Amino acid sequence: MATSYADSAQAREWDRRYDAWGREKKSNPEEFHDYEAAEKIRTQALIDREARLLEERKSLKRRIGLALAQMEMVCPPNGGAHEH
Numbered sequence: 001m002a003t004s005y006a007d008s009a010q011a012r013e014w015d016r017r018y019d020a021w022g023r024e025k026k027s028n029p030e031e032f033h034d035y036e037a038a039e040k041i042r043t044q045a046l047i048d049r050e051a052r053l054l055e056e057r058k059s060l061k062r063r064i065g066l067a068l069a070q071m072e073m074v075c076p077p078n079g080g081a082h083e084h
């Protein structure tokens with residue numbers, strides 16, 4: 001049995017407007033992804049990460065400086081007792 005274009009259009013309209021049980025579909029805004037909010041969250045996360053990395057680099061520089069100072073107390077950089 002052939003179906004006409006009008007029948008197909010009616011079927012598409014039914015699928016668009018009604019669910020499988022014949023209830024009218026209502027859009028739920030919470031079902032849709034908010035791309036702007038997601039981008040703001042991502043941007044803020046990147047800013048926070050940059051700030052955290054900067055603090056980690058400063059902390060690492062300070063710790064390396066302290067470690068070098070301790071090493072120089074144990075073994076002076078000028079050759080120590082082996083000078084001529």
